[in-house]
Amino acid sequence: MTRRLVVGITGATGAVYGLQLLRRARVLGLRTHLVVTPAGVLNAHHELGLDRRALEAEADESHAPGDVGACVASGSFDAAAMVVAPCSMKTLAAVAHGLSDNLLTRAADVMLKERRRLVLMVRETPLNLAHLRNMTAVTEMGGVIFPPLPAFYHRPASIDEMVADTVERVLALVGADGAQPQRWQGL
Known part of the structure; x- marks a missing residue:
């Protein structure tokens, strides 16, 4: 059976992480289920020139954020992991406080309750105390x-290389066979 990966894209900056995660997951043979928030679509359009249809075309299946009855909303749906890339502070707060107010946050809640891997690629700086407490709660x-x-020890030559390595690190973290992050080899 092909492993399933749920991917969420929110309105935080860094839509390229979600896009590249979808593309690399496909190469690695993961079946992706995508949930993009309305703010995620706006940001993907601003940063990448992509509309909802173009983003959804990168996934095997896509689900509307208001469709709380979709398969990814249930613990009986066998997903190996979920990655929110990027993850806004709003989404982080909703996950930290169990506010399953849309499909993305409900799917994240399912990952936690089923003790499956949930990775939130949070995007914000500087961090305030609420952000830090929400990160602690999710952890x-x-x-x-x-x-x-980004890691710099492998001397990336471009932003694309930094994004690619970060995506590989996330894929390794969720246990994707074939993920190839740059490893520190020591001095």
């Missing part, structure tokens, strides 16, 4: 907070 519930901070 205590078993989620992984993964700000998409």
Whole structure:
């Protein structure tokens, strides 16, 4: 059976992470289920020139954020993991407080309740105390907070290389076979 990966894209900056995650997951043979918030669509359009249809074409299946009856809203749906890339502070807060007010936050809640891997690629700086407390709450519930901070030890030559390596690190974290992040080899 092909492993399933739920991908959420919110309105935080960094839509390229979600796009590249979808593309790389396809190469690795993961079946992707995408949920994009309205703010995520606006941001993808602003940053990448993509509309909802173009984003959804990158996934195997897509679900409207208001469709709380979609398959990814149930613990009986066998998804290996979920990654929210990028994850806004609003979405982080909703997940931290169990506010399953749309399909994306409901799917994240399902990952936590089923003890499956949930990775939130949070995007905001500087962080205020509410952000930090929400990150702590999600971590205590078993989620992984993964700000998409680039590694420089492999000397990336472009933004594309930094994004690609970050995506590979996330894919390795969710257990995707074939993920190839740059590994620190020591001095």
